[in-house]
Amino acid sequence: MRWKLTGRFLMAILCTVFCVILVNAIIALVFYAYYSSGEEHPASATDFTRTLARYITEVDGEPVISDKGIAALEERNAWLQFLDDNGNVIGNALAPATAPVHYTPVELVHAYKYRDENQVSTFVAEHNDIMYLVGIQDRNLSKIVITSNTSSITQFTAQLALIMIIVDLLIAIIIGFIFSSFLTKPIYRMIERIRMLKNRNFAVDSKHSRGLYRSIFHNLDDVAESLKLQEEERRKLEQMRNEWVSNVSHDMKTPLAAIQGYAELLQSNISTSEQTEYAEIIEKKSVYMRELLDDFTLTMRLRQQEMPLQLVDTNIVSFVRELVIDVLNDATFGERNITFNASIDKLTKCIDTHLMKRALLNFIYNALVHNEEEVILKVSVEEVGGTAVIHIRDNGKGITKADLPQVFERYYRGTNTENIKGTGLGMAIARDVIQAHGGEVELMSELGIGTSVIIQL
Incomplete structure (x- = not known):
């Protein structure tokens, strides 16, 4: 490349x-x-000499030059001499007194090739059998004689x-x-950087270009950083998913083994009471497996934003109050110390009552199930700047600092949840439901003091 x-x-x-x-x-x-x-161009000395022929005529057998020719000589600072066949001067125009009156062939050649001591360059021409010699006084005028072969x-x-x-x-x-x-x-x-990104190498290039491609390299570094974070998040989720699959597989094996065992017992000769007991156990195990799969499906749909919300205008105060009453009416928690308080009588928000009920009950049940029976649970509703704030707090065991950042992660079980039944998806589902409504969840806890869940809608 x-x-x-x-x-x-x-x-x-x-x-x-x-x-x-x-x-x-x-x-x-x-x-x-x-x-x-x-087109006419400024004449050279040779061209000037030849053009003088137009001004030369013969009068009574003697060559003469017209007034225009003399004017041209004066303008060019030149003079003219007419020669016969023997080299004798038979006429002149503006010629100096020192000019020769006779030229031998050698003198003509010498005069044509070289300038004299007065810086006069001599040119010879012929017109209608009239030979004439032109002297031009110009120190800047020089002659170069070149002989050459055209083919060479x-x-x-x-x-x-x-x-x-x-x-x-x-x-x-x-x-x-x-x-x-x-x-x-x-x-x-x-x-090379793009090939590295393709091969999932997200190292940042320390040698930044300072030229034309500077912004491109900075953008590639930003892309590498983003992909690196996404890769770490993907690996983290993959690890947690694998752990969840392992947990689900383990949790599914137990009820499946029980169902298989009791189903085999039902095929033997047993009493009617034992048949009823075994059938109830099989039903409970089946319900648990169905709940596990339902929770898994729900959390996946919420995370991928594929869960349509059935939104209804609801009075949050009466909605939360009824949830607390339902918990108290449950025989398992009827004797627990649960209180409800609201600073207002009515606060309407648009929510999916079914999902919101499940989310709030997850928080409430977690506070009751993971603490001693003497735990005090307080639920309150208030309005802060148009926002509905639901506060669920207890004085139970609390959550360790190591577990606190991961409580809302899917497939995660804290150190204080041993021997507690459940799918391990309750807190993640509750958080996703709140966020699907555009709300926020904040969890605060201190070991030995208690836990507070603050929900803002």
Whole structure:
């Protein structure tokens, strides 16, 4: 993957270089076409010498230059001499007195190639068999005589262009490789981080990028932290679920063994009274197993928010009062010390009465079942800022600090619940029911002093 990204980046660099070369070639062609067109451009010294021919005529067999030609000579700081076939000067315009009156062929060649001591450059031209010589005084004007072979120039140009292209491509490859290594390195690190997350490795990268990808690496660290917490929670729930399955399997084996044993006894020759007794035992064990499975189903549906609430406007004060009365009417708890108190007569809230009743009874029954018979249980209802606050407190054994944070966890049994029947899901179900109503539950306890459950709706 790393080399694949590097290769793509190099390809992009090469394409960029190719486009630059192509654009440069187009620009060169445009300039060449422009300068090859018939448009007028500032004349060179040679062109100036040739253009003077338009001003030269022959009058009575003698060459003369027009006034416009003389004006052009003055503007260019130049002078002109007419020569015959023998190199003699037969006429001039603006020529200095020191100018030669005769030129040998060698002198003409020397004058054409070099400037004289007065910084005069000489140019020779011919028009209609009239030879003339133009001297231009300009220290910035210089001559370069080049002789070349056209075929060698073409070959040289082609070789030069090929060398330039190769060199440009090599430079582009080197620069592209350097930049691609620099830019793709953090991308490779990102791919590695994602692969680590895929393999459930949630370690945070200590080498943070400070460049373009800084925010991406910070987000990856946040994702790693979140996944790490979720993984820990998943493992914790998985462990607790396994423990619960183990407990349920153990609890199911006992009633199943009893049911099987008593069912076998019913098949033997026994009295009618024994048959009735064994049938009652089988029924009780079956009810316990059904309650266990019902509690498991309910807690799963509540946790996954798949339990639709049948909400009804209910007076919380009378609702809780009736629960306390129902508990007192139960023969098991009829002699217990339970009190109810309310600071108001009516407080209406929208609740699912069936689930809320089960949740509150779980709290009340826990206070009664897990404490001595002399325990005092106080239930109260009050309104605080529009919120219904239900307070259930006892002066029983209390809960240890080690058990307190886990009381509401599913499948958990505290150290003070030995030999107590139940599915181990009551407190978790009660908490989930309260939260499903948008409420909160707070549990406070001190060992040897008692426990308080505060429910806010």
